[in-house]
Amino acid sequence: MNDLINAQYSQDISQVVNFTDKYRVKYWLLERNAFEPEYISKNTWIQQYQPAAKIADSKLLQASDFVLPKLIKSCSVVESGNLFLLGAECIKKAR
Numbered sequence: 001m002n003d004l005i006n007a008q009y010s011q012d013i014s015q016v017v018n019f020t021d022k023y024r025v026k027y028w029l030l031e032r033n034a035f036e037p038e039y040i041s042k043n044t045w046i047q048q049y050q051p052a053a054k055i056a057d058s059k060l061l062q063a064s065d066f067v068l069p070k071l072i073k074s075c076s077v078v079e080s081g082n083l084f085l086l087g088a089e090c091i092k093k094a095r
């Protein structure tokens with residue numbers, strides 16, 4: 001989980017791709033509001049994964065430029081309500 005949090009809230013596409021390769025990820029499921037400033041601080045489930053949650057929360061509060069939100073339009077396979085499913089192969093090609 002720490003690796004997932006670190007990759008999801010990364011500003012480096014290489015970290016996202018490395019995670020995808022290491023864990024053989026085919027798709028990323030993202031919540032629409034996952035990159036809003038208070039998302040992690042209000043999410044008790046994510047909070048249990050320290051220090052990754054604290055680092056990601058700090059990045060959110062600084063309005064960092066994350067990789068995955070920039071790829072939602074080009075890599076979404078399915079969008080349903082508050083969720084986006086991104087193809088990992090598309091993310092790799094964006095490198």
